[in-house]
Each structure stands twice: as structure tokens, then as C-alpha cells.
Amino acid sequence: MSPKILVADDEPNIVISLEYLLKREGYTVVIARDGQEALEAITRELPDLVLLDVMMPKKTGFEVCQEVRANDALQDIKILMLTAKGRDTDVAKGTALGADGYMTKPFATRELVQKVAEMLGKAA
Amino acid sequence: MSRLKIDRRLMLAIAVIGLATVLWLLLTMGLIASTLEPEQRALLADQLAPRFVLIGLTWVFGLVAIGATLHWLFRRYASAPGRLLEQTKVLLAAPQAAPMNHHGTTETQALAEVIFQLATQRDSLRQDVVTQIAQASMSVQQEKNRLAALMSELTQSVVVCNLDGRIILYNSRARLQFKTLSVAPTLAGGAELVGIGRSIYAVFDRQLVAHALESIQQRISRGAGSPSAQFVTTTQAGQLLKVQMAPVRNVDASGGATEISGFVLMLDNVTRAFEEEHLRDQLLHGLTEGSRSSLANIQAAVEMLAYPDLDAPMRERFLAVVREEVNSMGTRINTMTQQATQGLKARWPLEEMLGADVLLATQRRIEARSQRPVTLENLDASVWLKVDSFSLTQALDYLALRLAEEFDVKFFRLRLQSHGNRAQLDLIWTGQAMSTETVMSWEMDSMRFGNESTPLTVRDVVERHGGEMWFERERVRHEAFFRFLLPMASMQEQLEATQILQNDSRPEYYDFDLFQVTDQSRELDDRLLSELSFTVFDTETTGLNPSEGDEIIQIGAARIVNSKLLRQESFEQLVNPGRLIPAATIPIHGITQDMVKGKPPITEVLPAFYAFAQDTVLVAHNAAFDMKFLQLQERHTGLVFNHPVLDTLLLSAVVHPNQESHRLEAIAERFNITVLGRHTALGDAMVTAEVWLRLLPLLQAMGITTLRQAREAAQKTYYARLKY
Numbered sequence: 007m008s009p010k011i012l013v014a015d016d017e018p019n020i021v022i023s024l025e026y027l028l029k030r031e032g033y034t035v036v037i038a039r040d041g042q043e044a045l046e047a048i049t050r051e052l053p054d055l056v057l058l059d060v061m062m063p064k065k066t067g068f069e070v071c072q073e074v075r076a077n078d079a080l081q082d083i084k085i086l087m088l089t090a091k092g093r094d095t096d097v098a099k100g101t102a103l104g105a106d107g108y109m110t111k112p113f114a115t116r117e118l119v120q121k122v123a124e125m126l127g128k129a130a
Numbered sequence: 131m132s133r134l135k136i137d138r139r140l141m142l143a144i145a146v147i148g149l150a151t152v153l154w155l156l157l158t159m160g161l162i163a164s165t166l167e168p169e170q171r172a173l174l175a176d177q178l179a180p181r182f183v184l185i186g187l188t189w190v191f192g193l194v195a196i197g198a199t200l201h202w203l204f205r206r207y208a209s210a211p212g213r214l215l216e217q218t219k220v221l222l223a224a225p226q227a228a229p230m231n232h233h234g235t236t237e238t239q240a241l242a243e244v245i246f247q248l249a250t251q252r253d254s255l256r257q258d259v260v261t262q263i264a265q266a267s268m269s270v271q272q273e274k275n276r277l278a279a280l281m282s283e284l285t286q287s288v289v290v291c292n293l294d295g296r297i298i299l300y301n302s303r304a305r306l307q308f309k310t311l312s313v314a315p316t317l318a319g320g321a322e323l324v325g326i327g328r329s330i331y332a333v334f335d336r337q338l339v340a341h342a343l344e345s346i347q348q349r350i351s352r353g354a355g356s357p358s359a360q361f362v363t364t365t366q367a368g369q370l371l372k373v374q375m376a377p378v379r380n381v382d383a384s385g386g387a388t389e390i391s392g393f394v395l396m397l398d399n400v401t402r403a404f405e406e407e408h409l410r411d412q413l414l415h416g417l418t419e420g421s422r423s424s425l426a427n428i429q430a431a432v433e434m435l436a437y438p439d440l441d442a443p444m445r446e447r448f449l450a451v452v453r454e455e456v457n458s459m460g461t462r463i464n465t466m467t468q469q470a471t472q473g474l475k476a477r478w479p480l481e482e483m484l485g486a487d488v489l490l491a492t493q494r495r496i497e498a499r500s501q502r503p504v505t506l507e508n509l510d511a512s513v514w515l516k517v518d519s520f521s522l523t524q525a526l527d528y529l530a531l532r533l534a535e536e537f538d539v540k541f542f543r544l545r546l547q548s549h550g551n552r553a554q555l556d557l558i559w560t561g562q563a564m565s566t567e568t569v570m571s572w573e574m575d576s577m578r579f580g581n582e583s584t585p586l587t588v589r590d591v592v593e594r595h596g597g598e599m600w601f602e603r604e605r606v607r608h609e610a611f612f613r614f615l616l617p618m619a620s621m622q623e624q625l626e627a628t629q630i631l632q633n634d635s636r637p638e639y640y641d642f643d644l645f646q647v648t649d650q651s652r653e654l655d656d657r658l659l660s661e662l663s664f665t666v667f668d669t670e671t672t673g674l675n676p677s678e679g680d681e682i683i684q685i686g687a688a689r690i691v692n693s694k695l696l697r698q699e700s701f702e703q704l705v706n707p708g709r710l711i712p713a714a715t716i717p718i719h720g721i722t723q724d725m726v727k728g729k730p731p732i733t734e735v736l737p738a739f740y741a742f743a744q745d746t747v748l749v750a751h752n753a754a755f756d757m758k759f760l761q762l763q764e765r766h767t768g769l770v771f772n773h774p775v776l777d778t779l780l781l782s783a784v785v786h787p788n789q790e791s792h793r794l795e796a797i798a799e800r801f802n803i804t805v806l807g808r809h810t811a812l813g814d815a816m817v818t819a820e821v822w823l824r825l826l827p828l829l830q831a832m833g834i835t836t837l838r839q840a841r842e843a844a845q846k847t848y849y850a851r852l853k854y
Contacts, residue, residue, distance in 0.1 A: 017423060017427060020426055020430055022447060023430035023434050027430070030437070068600070069567075090423045093596075095552070095596070096598065098549075099600050102602060110422070111423055112426035115429070115434070116433070
């Protein structure tokens with residue numbers, strides 16, 4: 007079975023590209039449109055990796071990340087955070103709260119695909 | 131008395147001599163008789179017996195002669211020193227020595243001459259001292275003038291305070307600055323904020339100043355050269371002030387600086403600069419972070435479009451994304467350049483501080499407030515932070531307080547370490563697990579400490595530092611902590627902050643002693659009248675019956691500090707009474723309906739007057755009348771005038787109980803006070819102030835020296851029984 011990826015972002019304009027891209031790469035893609043939805047999707051679908059946007063309604067990416075890491079059943083899920091904030095303090099915070107990777111918008115889709123493959127490869 | 135004493139001593143001497151001569155006579159006769167035959171003895175007795183009276187007479191005569199001689203000698207040698215004593219006493223009391231013109235023995239006359247010379251010497255010494263004092267005070271005056279000239283040249287506002295926060299000196303620039311800070315700029319013109327003897331805490335938070343003083347102390351103890359601190363604060367009127375504080379230190383005999391006796395504040399109103407910077411920040415933020423998402427969307431879509439196997443409907447969707455995002459970026463840039471909306475917090479000016487000092491200050495603050503022990507962990511003495519230490523310690527204190535109150539955390543640890551180009555400051559505790567949501571929600575709450583509250587949140591504080599803050603748990607050790615990522619000071623900034631000043635000498639113009647520390651701990655009632663500050667005021671009203679609708683139409687007030695009338699720091703304001711001014715009263719106060727038109731109502735004027743009179747004793751002539759008007763407004767303004775009040779009418783009756791009139795004019799006439807502008811509120815207030823200054827020494831002479839005594843004495847007079 008192909009690895010399952012959850013794309014959690016409130017902006018449909020990025021979601022459409024990410025969905026197309028990741029499906030093309032052969033992944034199973036699940037979508038969440040806010041933090042709350044993302045958390046529910048994670049516990050329900052148990053994806054292999056989450057592309058987690060930081061600025062989301064209801065719950066921020068930081069909060070989602072922290073709650074995932076607090077749940078023992080979800081420890082294997084990889085989290086790649088995406089953010090429009092370019093500050094190094096955000097990177098430090100994300101990493102401290104348990105994110106496995108961090109990408110700042112805008113990013114090259116090729117790099118994203120590479121990063122995702124890398125993170126899933128390590129897990130395999 | 132002394133005359134009688136001398137006589138008695140003289141009499142005693144004469145009696146002794148008389149007795150001695152009688153004894154001598156009897157002895158001589160006895161001896162002669164013992165050498166004679168019995169018949170010769172009988173013959174002699176026969177011969178002498180009839181002549182005994184003669185012998186007695188010569189004895190008496192001899193005694194009188196001796197007595198007279200003794201008396202003469204006594205007069206000459208015993209009473210002359212007595213006279214000299216009296217004359218010397220006169221000389222002692224005299225302001226200027228006069229020759230004594232002493233008639234006595236040669237010895238006492240010589241003595242008198244020497245005493246006179248001593249007195250003359252004393253006089254010339256006195257004269258020297260007076261001259262020297264005059265010279266010294268002249269040079270002090272010159273120094274003061276020089277300082278005043280210097281200060282008035284400064285474009286920065288300068289305020290000097292003693293340790294109690296009382297203003298000792300300020301320049302005209304400061305006066306202007308405070309005017310813009312005043313909530314009632316047109317009424318008191320800032321005079322209710324800045325003034326000699328006024329408390330700086332009317333403008334600045336006491337804690338803020340204490341905190342800045344504390345960090346200065348720390349720097350001094352560390353040997354820093356020019357220990358100063360700065361802070362930025364918002365005032366009641368919404369202005370942003372950047373304040374630099376430098377200590378004023380006492381100098382001991384050897385010229386070394388010792389403990390702090392006061393501080394100098396240099397104020398900069400940075401409101402406008404900050405608004406501009408705020409705007410720039412917003413633009414920058416909008417252009418960078420705001421555009422990142424759109425750019426990401428476009429980039430991803432464009433890269434998808436590059437795939438050759440893309441079908442037509444999908445291609446159309448990606449093109450739509452690109453169009454939409456390009457459009458929205460254009461709109462964003464347009465709105466951004468056209469209008470600045472709310473957004474980022476302004477960048478706060480931060481101060482270089484040794485991390486260890488921040489931790490120490492936080493430790494003290496938490497221990498004092500939450501009563502929980504705080505330990506410091508691996509204190510890295512090399513970490514320099516760039517922080518707003520007041521708000522940062524406040525944030526840490528707030529978090530600790532909530533942990534202690536809501537989760538019963540027993541003790542805390544503070545840890546500081548550098549991590550890359552940032553520092554991590556952790557507030558660590560052990561105890562029951564808590565949900566991240568709960569504790570992280572605290573960062574959005576306004577910080578409250580009992581009755582004290584600030585509109586700031588922990589998040590605001592974090593943003594001021596351009597930092598981050600989060601909650602982490604270490605399950606294995608049952609520990610949890612809040613981690614603050616904070617900016618560190620650059621090497622250059624560290625160097626400047628640690629620079630040791632070699633030359634510790636003070637500039638010349640500090641050379642006068644204005645820093646007598648007053649004892650604030652005593653109750654106002656027991657403090658000396660001479661050391662209190664007074665607000666002498668008067669009101670003009672539409673009539674004499676406040677309870678029947680009469681209103682204040684003018685308030686005038688003057689300040690007395692250190693027994694000096696501060697004429698330039700006065701308060702005068704016409705008030706719109708909201709009713710007609712009876713024509714009959716206009717000749718008395720000279721205020722017409724036209725004059726009060728457009729003037730502020732009493733509800734606006736009283737708050738300004740209240741601030742002007744803060745921390746002082748109110749003085750008025752027939753104070754009960756004016757106080758009644760003020761008290762009737764309490765309902766509308768919520769301001770309770772519970773200042774201590776002294777009444778010059780009653781106190782005049784205390785000092786001159788036998789005078790018929792205690793009207794202000796009559797008292798002014800008694801004291802020979804020139805009356806100018808009588809029957810304007812300020813004019814009357816000034817006259818009352820002059821009267822009070824003259825009553826003060828007279829009361830002191832009666833033993834009435836404290837506020838309590840003055841009030842009690844006034845209560846006992848006949849006039850105190852009149853009621854309004």
C-alpha cells in the first residue's frame with residue numbers, strides 16, 4: 007500500500023497543487039482544512055506523514071504538532087511543517103514541539119517531494 | 131541677696147576679731163597677775179576696776195577701726211570680681227563687645243581688659259564666619275545658576291528626583307513635555323504633574339522606577355562605569371515615553387561615590403517615532419510574510435503546469451490559482467501602501483542586560499509575590515540579553531503566579547542558556563501534569579497581580595522581544611517548563627555595557643545638597659508643618675449656599691513646598707457653572723456670564739485640581755466653605771477630597787485670639803502683606819498663602835509644630851463652631 011499523506015492547510019490554492027503533486031508521486035492523499043480537522047484526520051487515518059501549515063484556523067500547526075506528540079499512539083507519524091513566517095524563532099519552536107521537518111513558503115515542489123521521500127524513506 | 135551675704139561674712143569676721151582681742155586682753159591680764167604678789171594684785175585690781183569702762187571703750191573703738199578697714203578691704207577685693215562677673219555676662223550676651231569701664235583693683239581691671247580683648251576677638255571671628263558663609267552661599271548660588279543655564283539649554287527634558295521620587299529640579303523642556311502628558315493639558319498645563327516636591331510617581335509607575343533603580347544598583351555593585359537604565363512606558367494620556375535614568379550618588383570625604391541619593395531622568399517622547407516605525411514594520415510584514423503564501427501557491431501551481439501530461443480541466447484550475455493569487459497580491463500591495471491598518475506591534479526598544487541580572491530580578495520578584503522558593507540553574511555569566519527587563523520579569527512572574535495558584539506548584543527553577551544566536555530562558559517546575567491548552571491559554575490573558583493589572587499579555591511581551599515562547603514537558607523527569615527564546619546582545623553592545631569608567635569624579639554643578647531624604651514613613655499628621663507641602667486655594671462661587679444650587683465659577687491655587695511659595699506653579703481656571711451668575715455677585719468676583727461661556731464644567735476641572743493638590747495639605751481661608759463646594763461634587767466626579775485641611779481663619783484666631791476681625795483683608799493688613807488682584811480666586815489664594823507663611827512661625831512659637839497640633843488647635847477656637 008502506498009504511503010498516506012495528510013495535507014493540512016486552510017488555503018485551497020496550495021492544497022490543490024500539493025494534492026495533485028503528491029498523488030502524481032504515488033501517495034495516498036487526505037485533506038484537512040483547519041487544525042481541528044487535521045487532528046481528527048490524523049487520529050482517524052493514521053497517515054505516515056503530515057504536511058502541516060502553521061497558520062490555520064481553530065488550532066495552529068504548533069498546537070496540532072504538540073498534541074500529536076503527546077499521544078503515544080501517534081509517535082510514528084512524521085510531521086513536516088510549512089509556514090509563511092520566515093523567522094528562525096518559528097523553526098526553533100516547531101522543532102522543539104516535535105516536528106520532524108520544516109519548510110518555509112515559498113518552496114520548490116521538487117524539494118518538497120524530495121524531503122517527503124527522505125522522511126518516509128527513513129521511516130521505512 | 132549677695133549684698134546681705136557679704137554683710138554677714140563681714141560681721142562674722144569682725145565678731146571673730148572682737149572675741150580674739152578680748153581673749154588676748156584676758157590672757158595678758160592673767161599672765162601679768164600671775165607674776166604679782168597678792169597685795170600688788172589687790173592694788174592693781176583696785177586701781178583698774180573703776181577704769182574698766184575705759185578699757186572697754188578702747189576695745190570697742192579698736193574693733194570699729196578694724197571693722198571699717200575690713201569693710202573697705204572687702205569692698206575693694208571681694209565685690210570687684212562680682213561686678214566684673216556681671217559686666218562679663220553683659221559682654222557675653224551682647225552682639226558687639228563694648229569696653230567695660232570697670233572700677234576695681236588693678237588686677238580686676240587688667241582682667242577686664244583681657245576679657246574685652248577676647249570678646250573683640252570673638253566678634254571678629256563671628257564676622258569672618260558670616261563673610262565666609264555669604265561667600266559660600268554666593269558660590270552655591272552661582273553653581274545653581276550655572277546648572278539652571280545648562281539645563282535650560284538642553285533640548286532634552288531633565289527631571290531630578292530624590293529617592294522618594296520627589297522632584298528636586300526640572301527644566302522648562304520637561305515642563306513642556308509634561309504638558310503633553312497631562313490628561314488636562316489646557317487646565318493645569320502640566321503643573322499638576324511636574325513641580326518642585328511633587329511625586330514623579332504621578333507620571334510613572336512606582337514599580338517601574340524601582341525596577342530601573344534596582345538594575346542600576348546591580349550595575350554599580352558590578353563596577354559598571356556609567357550605570358544607567360532605560361525604560362519605555364506609556365503614560366495615562368497614551369504617550370510613549372523613553373526614559374533614561376542615571377543615579378545621583380553621594381560623595382564621601384575622599385571623593386569616592388557612595389550610596390545613591392536620588393536619580394536623574396531624561397525623557398524623550400517617542401510616540402511619533404514609534405508610530406512611524408510601526409507603520410514601516412507593518413508594510414514590511416505585509417510585503418514579506420503576507421506575500422509568502424501567495425508566492426508559494428503560485429510557485430506550486432506553475433510547477434504543476436509544467437507537467438506535460440496535465441489534462442485540460444486541471445490546467446485550467448492551476449491557471450485560475452495563478453490568476454487569483456497574482457490578483458490578490460496586487461490588491462494587497464495597493465491597500466498596504468494606501469492605508470496602514472492595525473497589525474504588528476511596534477518594535478520595542480530593548481536594553482542590554484546581563485542575563486544573570488534578569489534572572490536575579492525575576493527570582494526576587496517571584497519569591498516576593500508567590501512566596502515560592504526559586505533556584506537558579508547553571509547560571510551562565512556570559513549571556514547578555516537584549517530585553518525589556520521589566521515586562522519580561524513581569525511575564526515570568528505572572529506565569530509563576532498562575533502555576534502556584536492554579537496547580538499549587540511549590541517551587542520553581544530558572545535556567546538560562548545560549549542557543550545559537552538566541553538565549554533560552556526557562557521557567558521550570560515539577561508537579562502534576564497539566565494540559566498544554568490550559569497553560570498556553572494564559573499567554574493571551576492580560577496579566578493580573580491581585581489588584582494590579584496591565585493590558586499586556588505574555589504574548590505581547592514575547593512579541594516585544596521578537597522572540598517565541600512555548601510549553602514543554604519532560605515526562606521522564608516529571609518536569610515541565612515554559613521556554614522563552616530571547617534576543618542576545620551583540621559583542622559591541624556588551625562591550626559598551628561593561629565599560630569601566632576610570633574617572634569617577636562628578637561634574638561641578640552637582641555640588642549642592644538638595645537631597646535631604648524626607649521621612650515618608652511617618653503619618654502625615656505627625657509630620658512637621660515646616661516639611662509639608664501645601665496647596666493653598668480659593669474658589670469664587672455664584673453665591674453662599676452650595677446646598678441650594680450655588681456653584682463654583684473659578685478655582686485658583688498656589689503651592690507651598692519647603693516653606694516657599696512657588697508662584698510659577700499655580701492653578702487658575704474659570705468654570706462654567708451651568709447656571710446663571712446672579713448679577714448681584716458680579717461686583718464681588720468680577721466674573722460675568724460671557725467669561726465662563728465655553729469654559730469646562732466643574733466635572734472636568736476638579737480632576738485636574740485634584741491631581742494638582744495630590745499629596746499636599748489643603749489650605750484655605752474659611753476652608754469649610756470651599757470644602758463644602760468640593761464635597762458636594764463628589765457624587766458627580768467620584769473624587770473624594772479627603773486631604774488634610776487647614777484653615778487660615780481658624781489659625782489666625784489661634785495666634786491672635788484678642789483680635790476682633792479674622793477676615794482675610796484684616797489679617798493681610800496685620801501682617802503688612804501687599805494685596806494684589808484681590809477677589810480673583812488665584813489672587814486670594816496667593817494672599818492666603820502669604821498669610822499661612824506668616825502664621826507658621828507664630829504657631830511654632832506657641833509649640834504648635836505638627837499638622838495634628840495645628841488641626842487640634844484650630845478645632846478649639848470659637849470660629850470652628852460655625853457651620854455651613
